[in-house]
Amino acid sequence: MTQFIDTPPLPWNRPSIGAEEIAEVVDTLASGWLTHGPKATRFEQAVRDALGVEDTFAVSSCTAALHLAALAAGISPGDEVITPSLTFCAAPNVLTQVGARPVFVDVEPVTFNVCPKAAEAAITDRTKAIVVMHYGGHPCDLRAFRKLADEHGLLLIEDAAHALHASRDGQRAGSVGDLAVFSFYANKVMTTGEGGMLAGRSELVQRARLLGRHGIDSSVWQRHGTRSTADYEVVVPGLKYVMPDVTAAIGLQQFAKLPAFTARRAEIAATYTQALTGLPGLATPTVLPGVEHGWFLYSIFVDPDSAPLTRDETAHRLLADHGIATSRHFKPVHTLQLYDGAVTHPLPVTETATARQLSLPCYPSMTSQDVDRVVTAIHALWNR
Ligand SMILES: Cc1ncc(COP(=O)(O)O)c(C=O)c1O
Structure with a gap:
């Protein structure tokens, strides 16, 4: 029989938002600049420097980062991409959206991360990439996956949604893949409510940045104050995935904590x-x-x-x-x-x-x- 509970329920998760995040958001609201601009740029720089990666792009969700990663990496119809099944649906959905086939492989019994041997056994001549996921924040065998990807000429994408600040053998999760994605969803290790970050090799992140701002050749913050905001070109059919500064303000303070x-x-x-x-x-x-x-x-x-x-x-x-x-x-x-x-x-x-x-x-x-x-x-x- 259900007992009487005299203490308030304990939620599975609760974000930690303090006075610093509130002040940073208020500062942003008062600044007159709400969309992706100086605060998103500072947030990107902070994560880039901490990871030691070539480039970062702050976006509206980890799923957006995954979508841009797939597009920037050229994952296309007919490609196979190796991925765990023991993960959230975001990566398999994105792969399916771009016409690729997620190939589900088993995980290791200790860490519940993708097993490098199972991944290797699943490689075919249609395999384009491996998407690893750092289950619960325990990094996968990054060295093994980097070696495997290099030996087979595959792209390595880290779904590091759980693992910002985690490392293995001195390598930060999210710093080894050609591209890596992070989530700042409300329940994650740090949050912006909704938000994400793409990190990795500069030519891929630059391509993703272009695709994530409508395919426009410059950001509105770059144009602001130097030329007309209407003075731009569209060079690829892009999407709109940028992280606004209001959100990045929370991210800056959460990342420091x-x-x-x-x-x-x-x-x-x-x-x-x-x-x-x-x-x-x-x-x-x-x-x-x-x-x-x-x-x-x-x-x-x-x-x-x-x-x-x-x-x-x-x-x-x-x-x-x-x-x-x-x-x-x-x-x-x-x-x-x-x-x-x-x-x-x-x-x-x-x-x-x-x-x-x-x-x-x-x-x-x-x-x-x-x-x-x-x-x-x-x-x-x-x-x-
Ligand atoms: C492993 C993994 N990847 C991707 C995502 C998607 O993150 P977002 O909600 O920021 O798009 C999640 C969300 O829970 C996740 O657990």
Whole structure:
């Protein structure tokens, strides 16, 4: 029976917006310049310098960045692109939109990132690119994928939506691919409400920038004050994907706080791992040596054969009895209606992971009481 909950519900995620973000937005609103301009440029420069990449372009979402990445990379009808199924639908959708075929391959059992060997086995003479995804903020084997892409003449695109500030063997997630994309959606490690960033090799990012501002040969900020804003040429059939300065204002302040946000997420993750390790049938995440985890997700994996509850019962009881919301990442893309029948390679690890995975609340504004509440609730469920 559902117990009476006398404390407010604990959401799965909550953004951390402070006085700094509010002041920066107010400053932008008062400045007279609202669209992509000086603040978006500063935000792009800050991310570019932190990653050590050649160029960055701030856009309206990570999905927009993926679309521009696919277009700039010349991914076209008939191309195959290797991608995990254990991901959000954004990359497979974009690939499908440009006429390419997403080829779903399995993930590794420890990190739940695409397995380099499975990716290699899926390469054909139609393969154009590999899209890796850093699951939950744990970077994939970047060195292996760079080598694989180079050996086969493929483009490497990093879907780093979860992993800004994560690194592996000294390489930042998002700094190794020919192109990389980040998400600033409301639940991400830093947010602008909606927003994204494209990073990578300069000729590709420049092409994406052109495509993302209607195919117009200069930005309105470049024209402002120097010539008529109507004095432009359209050189390719573009789209409109730029990030406005109002949004970039939030991004500038959130990006400055990202190291502190990540440190707090790591603290919460360490507390969970210490408190939950050893519960029967419950696996906590593994962090490989040399990895700085981004901790977008803190996943537990519930084995239905040895745990007292299934994953779905755990999620239900946490919410119903303890007021604690959780989430699942992800419903694998090959199981979504649109992709029915799209599987060409076995996905056993993906299937097992998706049946067991549960994302616990893990975000900087959680207090130690919030973290204790989650731990106590899980212990209570396991000891019933
Ligand atoms: C792995 C991954 N890629 C892409 C996206 C799309 O991000 P956006 O909502 O910023 O377009 C998400 C969003 O959750 C994601 O998890």
